[in-house]
Amino acid sequence: MPRRNDIEKVLVLGSGPIIIGQAAEFDYSGTQACQALKEEGYETVLINSNPATIMTDTNMADTVYIEPLTFEFVSRIIRQERPDGLIATMGGQTGLNLAMELYGEGVLEQFGVELLGTDLDAIREAEDRDAFRSLMYKLGQPVPASDIVHSLEEGEAFLEKIGLPVIVRPAYTLGGTGGGLVDTWEQFRDILETGLANSPVHQCLVEKSIAGMKEMEYEVIRDANDDVMIVCDMENIDPVGIHTGDSIVVAPSQTLRERDQKRLRDASLTIVRALGIEGGCNVQFAQAPDSDDYYVIEVNPRVSRSSALASKATGYPIAKVAAKIAVGYHLQELKANVEPSLDYIVTKIPRWPFDKFASAHRKLGTQMKATGEVMAIGRTFGESLLKGIRSLDTKENHLLVDDYQASSAETLEERWKKADDERLYAVTEGFRRGYSVEAIHAATAIDRFFLEHMETLVRFHEKLADDPWSEALLEEAKKNGFSDQQIAKLWDTTEARVRNFKTENGIVPGFKMVDTFSDDREPQTPYFYSTYEEENESAKSDKPSVLVLGSGPIRIGQGIEFDYATVHTVWAIQEAGYESIIMNNNPETVSTDFSVSDKLYFEPLTVEEVLNVVNLEQPEGVVVQFGGQTAINLAEELAKAGVPILGTSLEDMDRAEDRDKFEQALKQLDVPMPPGKTATSENEAVEAADELGYPVLVRPSYVLGGRAMEIVDNREELKHYMAEAVHVHSEHPVLIDRYFYGKEIEVDAISDGENVFIPGMMEHIERAGVHSGDSIAVYPPRSLSDKVKQKVIAQTEQLAKGLNIVGLLNIQFVLYEDDVYVIEVNPRASRTVPFLSKMTGVPMAQIATRVILGETLPRLGYRDLYHPEPDRVAVKAPVFSFTKLRRVDIHLGPEMKSTGEVLGRDLTLEKALYKGLVASGMNIPRQGQVLFTIADKDKGEAVKLASRYERLGFQIMATKGTAAFLQERGIRVQEVRKIGEGSPDIAELIREGGAQLVINTLTKGKQPARDGFRIRREAVEHEIVCLTSMDTAFALLHVLEMMSFATEPVPALQGVNPEEKVTL
């Protein structure tokens, strides 16, 4: 059936903020879907709460709503827009859940909105555990046997039938407390007995365990004509038991025979047909390694992270095709019946946030923990795997990691069994020590195929080390994916020398095309990867080109915002008449859609790999400003190698990034910054701090990006920090700055070297000390006086000119006693570029790109210094993934912790905040108990806060010290026992739902810190709102006050009781 003409207007749901498990892949799929609908001439309406996405650009849909993805807001938009159809399968689980809710509440029916693509029955059948199982039984598709048992006897009878190992899950206990994997009968009896006892309904689910089997995935597409095909099959190197999002995955699958492959293929087709999927679908299987048995694990009736990966791995645009199927097309009409056939191997490696969260529980399991991923393409397994490792942009840039050489055999063996994010390196270290494939296979259950290849690579590594400057080995090393940097290390030389030696011997990489079908058609997809073989397929065009470096995997601190900026740069370069070439390695994003740029190189972002592309393409220059720190970090080496860096010069970037040079520059420009000193011993530190005055901000000089940074309030805390947190000595001094506990202001500006343009400035709700990425930003500022604004504008101009910025610039200021101090300058695109671009209508990244390419701001039409502020107010609120990361402290501080952001925009700040908080997933408590545990320094403010919460009808609870303090000041408080002071203590209270809101501020270096940590974790795990900054607590209060009608007595005649004005 061709395009449906009975529908005109289509609503597309996005997936909202980036959280663990739902990341940039839905920007990619949503963008493709919107483009596909536009191509077909439908009027499209888009809703997504995430401003950092390409899909929420106003040119992506006819109407774009950046509003909370909740039933309340979406149904309002449906009433307003009256779409004919709804596409929910591009918005991840969020999209599906919303669609089910809209259907369930009758909204779809009421307004005549048809769910397009896969229908609700199919979605329900795929998502509902029981319905899915009964369908599988009907189809004769094996699922792990399971049953609900009520007694030990029942359990034993069932186990008799299905055999060990099994998983026991007590019903209705949080997080499955008391359950687990069971290998023996004895264990089974033990665990089942406790499980039954723990379960309030005395039930346990007993399920056959398939942990340790091979995990396979099939990406399937089906249309309404019942034509169905497989886009890609993938194999997880990590066996069943580790979430596929946390597994290293290869495509195509490597260890299945023709027959095994066919069996799973047929099962996929059967299941997808039986469900009646119309669009994309992912089917996951467990394949027994030692028999032909397999089990169906689950089905995702929508596009997913895996489908984004499959699209990038094959070049097949799954989301685009799925969107067209949703509006009626059949695969054959789209000429999309193409099962890609690969002639390379793809490896995906997850990127975990544990470099930021050192204390987090790193063990991998069924809960995904990675924030992002990288993909690498090679013609050998080694090339693919090692390129992937390099793409991660972590300190481990090779298969073998030096740190592991010191670990004991026990530690190593333990790490094989209990997989964590670094298991790969534990395995390779095992091979280095001479463990056998069989031994490691026994401990890890990783298929021997992969282990053998890893072992071969380790042996080759040793061979290479033993034979420096061997031309033959060098060639083999390059084919195996070894980096020049690694070879240089093994040969005790420099990377540049290795590079020269390579060139002298004619060992140069070529680029191969990813062309989806290695046979009949000869498509020209401008999508390449490097490899060391005979032929190079990438031809340099005659047009002058510009190379853009992307930002690599999504991680905390470097999120989708940078991909947004990258894509805009690519577009601007094209508009300026150049060929636009991009290098990146993140399979989830829009920037790695080959249709976005003129040419895509899917490569690690290393000096070696960038130089390879530069040598071939000879671009006019390289743009590094938009790829976050990843791209900036390459600039120096690239410049040394003679590559022109476009925009702000390297020296000037360095003046902003190097602390000493930065200080000098500020002094020169006469721009004030908080006074600071350096210290190389505890005594020096104490002296310096005494002189500066507390609080001070302390951090080691050798760590970048907010790590190990702390705010210290007094001498005792400083001593503790010096003793515990850093290893200070003369080469690694500690930096101590006066810390101004003031309002933080953030500015993004563009400069062409002579003229400066400031699209907007934002104020942060949380005072300085909370990382700017974790605080709520408000645009335009609502509490700054004109005088302050003028100071900010003037200093911005001074800095932009003084640092010779060409392109983007981000500055953070702190406002303290009416003076404005610079805290930080980033000579590059910042996290707030998409937010500000959308709220001001100024295409910042594009203007900056044009400026970088030589335009001037006035010629582009930007003659004012400061862009006029709109009357609507918008907030950018952070979104965290704390429930998914166990043992991570949620208190906000100088280190960034959020994974995503949402937008709230309305007429008043309170309304905007309400939207922002709701969109971020907060379940705003309207009444109930507010629990205060407040550090001494914040107690004064707590009184005001508590009394106003009380006035709104909340009951105030507090621990002893706080309670006494509040009581003395006339607030009715119920005292709560501290942890360990007897039952019920504060943790139990939270666990049992005795508080709807927890306000907890941090006391450092003492026992309460650990109690505080437990309180905060209890709150997060039980989904109770927990705020760790007084400022956020006030912001929420304002929202609540806005939402409530006050019930207060009529004022006495002789006085006035002015309603408290809202202040930030």
Next chain:
Amino acid sequence: MKGYIVLENGDIFSGQFIGEERTDVFGEAVFFTGMTGYQEVATDPSYRGQIVIFTYPFIGNYGVHPGKDQSEEWHPRALVMGECASDGYHYQSEETLASHAEKVGVPILTDVDTRALVKTIRKSGAMGAVMTTDPDTVVWNHYTSIEEKPLVNEVSTSETETHGSGDTHIVLVDFGHKKAMVDALCAHGAKVTVVPFDTDLKTIQAFAPDGLLLTNGPGNPKQLEEQLPEIKAAIMQYPTFAICLGHQLIALAFGGDTSKLKFGHRGANQPVLEKASGRVDMTAQNHSYVVDKASLEGTDLVVTHVNVNDDSVEGLAHKRLPIKSVQYHPEANPGPEDSQHLFLTIFQMIAEEKEVTIHA
């Protein structure tokens, strides 16, 4: 040791031979795009006389297995690939690909830029090639092109064999059949008698079959021109289903023509449209020759299936007689089994025929 594949057009690609020194090996260079199924490819008689290049860069990952051979022998003259797995683990694996190939005398050239090689063939068409250790001494007069070579007699059975014990008796005329065809027919309840490709009508009649299956096979269908009258006589008498070479022979028998594709279809992902239903199946294919669509005009054959990619003829049916054929491989092995249902066609035709006979 260092080895080369030299193409008829003079292009040379270097690689490494697995195993000992060897003499030059000639064959037609063709490429296979499936990502698994190397064992099925190696034992498919249709690859007789060819040098098979695998586009997927790793071959041999899961070793060689018992019971997956499509015939008794390995048919390609040689195999070319990026990398040949040295170990190849699978719980049923008996041997590595490399050692088995060595045993059956099929040389393997690895470490070749197969993508560049395949691109050359795609551009210039399938052509003769030689695998050698010394590209300077290659003498082409040893090479006979596939077009001119009688290959079917090398792969067809010489004796009659019977498989299965079902009620429906099908005579399988063997031009180089794959075991999976016999298995598929037996699975649907047939007794299958495999007969040599040049079996005459009388002999076939003696088996009293309910229907015929003409199989796939190597080479140019026109090499079998002499056989055509006998084939035509047989298929006009019995419900017939034909695959690949068999399909081409049916076209030739009824006055159609065949031609050679530039570089053939060999892989596991060819989309084929069934015209009647409007449905597309992913199919397994392995052929150089194709039925010429224009040549069918005025014949009693109609096109039932076409290739979605290049619109080539993929299936035929006789306008009146129970004769149907497909260019692709519903028996799969290697490749998807999405069109397995086609094996029912022969049983349906037989059933309908019987009904007609009873009512007559």
